[in-house]
Structures are given as structure tokens and as C-alpha cells.
Amino acid sequence: MDANWLDGVEEAARHALPAPVHRYIRQGAGASVTAAEAGRSWDRIRFAPHVLRDVTDVDLRTTLLGSDLSTPIGVAPTTFQRAAHPDGEVAMARAAADAGSVMVVSSNAGSTFVDIAGTGVTWWLQAYLSADRTLTEPLLRRAVDAGARAVVLTVDTPVVGTKHDDGPTVWETTDPGWLRVNFDAGYDDLPGAQKALDLGPHDIEWLSSTTGLPVVVKGVLRPDDARRCVQAGAAAVWVSNHGGRQLDRTVASAEVLESVVAAVGGDAEVYVDGGLRSGSDVLAAMALGADAAFLGRLPLWCLAAGEERVLAMHRTLAAQLTEATRLAGLSSPSQAVGVLAPKPPFGP
Ligand SMILES: Cc1cc2nc3c(=O)[nH]c(=O)nc-3n(C[C@H](O)[C@H](O)[C@H](O)COP(=O)(O)O)c2cc1C
Numbered sequence: 001m002d003a004n005w006l007d008g009v010e011e012a013a014r015h016a017l018p019a020p021v022h023r024y025i026r027q028g029a030g031a032s033v034t035a036a037e038a039g040r041s042w043d044r045i046r047f048a049p050h051v052l053r054d055v056t057d058v059d060l061r062t063t064l065l066g067s068d069l070s071t072p073i074g075v076a077p078t079t080f081q082r083a084a085h086p087d088g089e090v091a092m093a094r095a096a097a098d099a100g101s102v103m104v105v106s107s108n109a110g111s112t113f114v115d116i117a118g119t120g121v122t123w124w125l126q127a128y129l130s131a132d133r134t135l136t137e138p139l140l141r142r143a144v145d146a147g148a149r150a151v152v153l154t155v156d157t158p159v160v161g162t163k164h165d166d167g168p169t170v171w172e173t174t175d176p177g178w179l180r181v182n183f184d185a186g187y188d189d190l191p192g193a194q195k196a197l198d199l200g201p202h203d204i205e206w207l208s209s210t211t212g213l214p215v216v217v218k219g220v221l222r223p224d225d226a227r228r229c230v231q232a233g234a235a236a237v238w239v240s241n242h243g244g245r246q247l248d249r250t251v252a253s254a255e256v257l258e259s260v261v262a263a264v265g266g267d268a269e270v271y272v273d274g275g276l277r278s279g280s281d282v283l284a285a286m287a288l289g290a291d292a293a294f295l296g297r298l299p300l301w302c303l304a305a306g307e308e309r310v311l312a313m314h315r316t317l318a319a320q321l322t323e324a325t326r327l328a329g330l331s332s333p334s335q336a337v338g339v340l341a342p343k344p345p346f347g348p
Contacts, residue, residue, distance in 0.1 A: 006277060006298065006316060013304040021083045024170035025300050028244035029161030035244025038275025041252035045284035046341035050329025058322045059332050064269060064292055065150050065214045065235055067122045070100025072333060073282055073317050076273050076294040077126035082110035082178035083170060084303040089116050091307035092299060097121035099314030104152050107139060110178035113146035124150040128157060129203055132192025140211050142182055151211050153204065156219025158197045161246040201232035208233055221256050223263030236269035243274060243296050261289030279320025283328065286336040
């Protein structure tokens with residue numbers, strides 16, 4: 001396949017998927033200002049590559065929260081994977097397992113944790129907390145029992161940002177059985193099951209002691225908040241604006257990543273997502289100090305064509321990242337902080 005085939009996967013999925021599903025994956029909140037500018041924000045990062053260095057061997061391997069992985073490129077949590085393909089999360093997990101990538105499983109998943117874990121993938125649970133925290137405990141217990149290695153607390157969604165649909169929505173047109181199968185039956189009707197509006201740093205401690213797992217805080221865009229997460233015991237901070245699906249006009253992840261990395265100061269891992277589409281984008285993220293980069297829509301577009309296409313995506317991204325790393329004069333993308341060009345590029 002041509003190295004640029006990834007640029008065409010959204011268009012291919014548009015033909016393969018029912019219109020409401022395609023629209024659901026693609027859409028941003030509000031006027032989609034943030035969703036639209038995510039990709040362009042990575043294009044603005046400039047490298048100053050090293051030369052006269054031995055780049056015979058390039059190694060993408062990394063360790064995140066104690067798990068050894070073949071690549072620093074992970075799969076972000078996304079809802080409705082079974083609307084993209086009948087095998088949904090299980091197909092996504094098989095491809096991630098083959099690629100040696102970490103997969104973050106949405107708490108809304110339409111496949112059971114046991115089936116996902118059965119693929120052998122390294123996986124983390126993404127969780128929202130309910131107003132009554134104790135109602136979340138059975139979900140957390142199921143994830144721990146099935147072998148989740150971390151829990152990712154999404155903190156940018158006290159309410160779901162309004163999206164504008166010019167037709168029927170995915171919620172109205174797809175099988176409700178493709179969603180939230182890891183919750184107890186009737187969960188959503190329980191008093192206190194709505195998303196918590198009063199999340200605080202104490203919830204990081206609560207999640208950590210309830211699960212015994214490292215806690216990742218997803219949706220952080222400010223250095224001061226990043227610091228509060230670390231002080232509350234977060235093992236990692238995940239810079240994200242939720243793919244532009246929450247507060248529209250929110251700053252791009254690429255714009256704030258470096259300041260968050262500085263605030264964390266090595267006391268926790270730092271991840272990023274939002275608009276990453278190529279190995280060069282991932283190198284840019286790592287040059288800004290990220291330990292790993294996650295992709296939301298790209299693997300979903302590929303999933304519309306099945307597991308093999310998702311695996312091809314992982315392989316292509318790994319090949320692109322290997323090439324970009326070598327061209328930057330490095331033997332690992334983990335060294336990329338050193339190739340960030342000074343701002344403004346090389347002075348006036
Ligand atoms: C269709 C879709 C569903 C999503 N569902 C969730 C979710 O259930 N939980 C969550 O924390 N983030 C969710 N996200 C946000 C992603 O985890 C991620 O932050 C975002 O997609 C990254 O941007 P990208 O799509 O440009 O790669 C979703 C994103 C999309 C596109």
C-alpha cells in the first residue's frame with residue numbers, strides 16, 4: 001500500500017459506513033473549530049535534525065506504566081466501535097495486540113472486557129465517574145478482574161458537548177446492544193448514574209485505591225491542572241481536547257503539550273492525542289515531550305474495513321515513525337525532545 005493511503009481512509013469509510021455512523025465519528029462539538037484545526041497544529045512543529053550520527057538501528061519500543069510495548073503509538077478510547085465494524089473492540093484489540101500497541105477501551109464499549117482481554121492485548125480501561133461514585137465500582141471491578149493494566153479517567157466531559165447533526169443520529173439508528181455491555185443491566189436508570197459534575201483531585205486518589213491500578217488523567221490542557229493531577233497521585237497526564245468534541249474553541253493539544261510536560265517535570269508520564277495522522281506527527285508530539293501518542297478517529301476509519309486494515313495502519317505508522325526518527329538523526333523517538341527547533345525557527 002502507498003505510504004499515504006492513510007490520508008484516504010476517512011473518505012473510504014464514508015462510502016463503507018451508514019451516514020449517521022460516519023457523521024458521529026467525524027463530528028466535533030459546536031462549530032467544529034477545534035476539531036478542524038487539530039491536524040494543522042502538528043504541521044506547525046519544526047525539527048532541527050542531527051546529522052553525522054549512526055542511525056543503523058532504530059528502536060520504537062517503549063514502556064508505559066510498566067507495560068512493554070513495541071510502539072509509542074496507542075489506540076485512544078472511542079465509543080461505538082461495533083457501529084464501525086461488527087467485531088468492534090475485539091477486532092481493534094486483535095490488531096493492537098499484533099502491533100504491540102496499547103489499546104484504551106471505552107467504558108461505553110460494546111464488547112465485553114473478557115472478550116477484549118482474550119486477544120492478549122495490553123489494555124487500559126477508560127472511565128467516566130458517576131455522580132454516585134459507588135455505582136461505577138462494578139465496572140471497575142470487571143475491568144480489574146479481566147486484566148486492565150491502568151484506568152484512564154476522562155475529566156473533560158462533565159456534560160457531553162453539543163454536536164449538530166443534519167440527519168438521524170447514531171444513537172437513533174444503531175443497535176443499543178452495541179453499547180455499554182460492561183455495565184450492570186439498568187445502570188443508566190439508577191439515581192446517581194449521571195456523569196459527575198463535581199470531579200476533583202480526590203477522585204484520582206479514590207480511583208487509584210479502588211482499583212489498585214495506575215491512574216491516567218485524560219483531557220488536561222493546562223500546566224496548573226497537570227500539576228494538581230500529579231500531586232493527587234496520577235501516574236500519567238493525557239493532553240487532549242477530546243478530538244474537538246467537548247468545548248469548541250479549545251486550544252489544540254500541540255499548542256499546550258510542551259508547557260504541560262514542563263509542569264509535570266518528569267513526575268508522571270505524559271501522553272497526547274488530537275489530530276495525529278502520521279509518523280511525523282508522532283515524532284512532533286515526542287519532540288514536544290510526550291511519552292506516547294494516541295489516535296482516535298484514524299483507527300476507527302480503518303476499522304470500518306476490518307481488523308487487517310487497522311493492523312496495516314499500525315504497520316504504516318511504525319514505518320513512518322521509524323523513517324522520521326532516522327531522518328532526525330536519532331535511534332529512538334524517545335530522544336526526539338532534542339530535535340525540536342528553537343522558536344522562532346533559528347531566530348530572525
Ligand atoms: C467517535 C469517537 C468516540 C469517542 N469516545 C470516547 C470515549 O468513549 N471516551 C473518551 O475518553 N474519549 C472518547 N473520544 C475521544 C478520543 O479518545 C480522543 O481523545 C480523540 O478522538 C483524539 O482525537 P483524534 O480523533 O483526532 O485522534 C471519542 C472520539 C471519537 C472520534
